[in-house]
Amino acid sequence: MKNNLLVKNISNTEIANAPEQLLTDVAFTQIEEMIITRRLPPGSMISEVQLSVELGMGRTPIREALQRLRQIGFVEMLPRRGTLVSGIDIRQQLELLEVRRPLEELVVRCAALRATSEERAHLRVLAQRMTDAAAQENMDEWIRIGREIHEAEVGATHNSMLIASMRSIHAQSRRFWYFHIGQNLLYVEGAQLHGQVLNAIAQGDVDGAVSAAYELMQFIERFTRSALDTF
Structure with a gap:
């Protein structure tokens, strides 16, 4: 399923030229939907590099978006391992x-x-x-x-x-x-x-x-x- 909650009207050029805060918002929404729809299933490890390529943006907004997702319980940061998608309790x-x-x-x-x-x-x-x-x-x-x-x-x-x-x-x-x-x-x-x-x-x-x-x-x-x- 194509992720288009917030970015359906944002072109690749606009993403490239967007302010960093907007990029973080876009990344947050996109990754959140990936987790909700299980494109990133519970227990899976998240690759910042892969997300950066898929979303067409640098790793900084990806990293900041993942920190926001951690705050709402969607992911866990594991020392020396990376970012894990949390389970549903x-x-x-x-x-x-x-x-x-x-x-x-x-x-x-x-x-x-x-x-x-x-x-x-x-x-x-x-x-x-x-x-x-x-x-x-x-x-x-x-x-x-x-x-x-x-x-x-x-x-x-x-x-x-x-x-x-x-x-x-x-x-x-x-x-x-x-x-x-x-x-x-x-x-x-x-x-x-x-x-x-x-x-x-x-x-x-x-x-x-x-x-x-x-x-x-x-x-x-x-x-x-x-x-x-x-x-």
């Missing part, structure tokens, strides 16, 4: 949900109150796009849109601390979902619940957004526990 997902629940309520509450008109319109579009991806059972697109939804929701809070706090939580959630959603085919239900949250935020309905977020988190916990039961 299902029980850790349940711990993650304990932290995520109250923060998700805060996210949707703040977003419903603070989102701009443009942000509200964008949330409605994302809700429809996820519904369409679910109808097509397009897992890659579903996960891609899920990332956009997470970024749009937390961005609409206009709270930099909340945005930073949710980044790692949402990344770990996407990785878990990619591995397990294909086995359970719960695209449609997940899309419906996300859509209810997004549309409530778009309408400025704080209570509705909080209620919809609660139902979404209930669904996510059921999904996580069902995955745990299979192991």
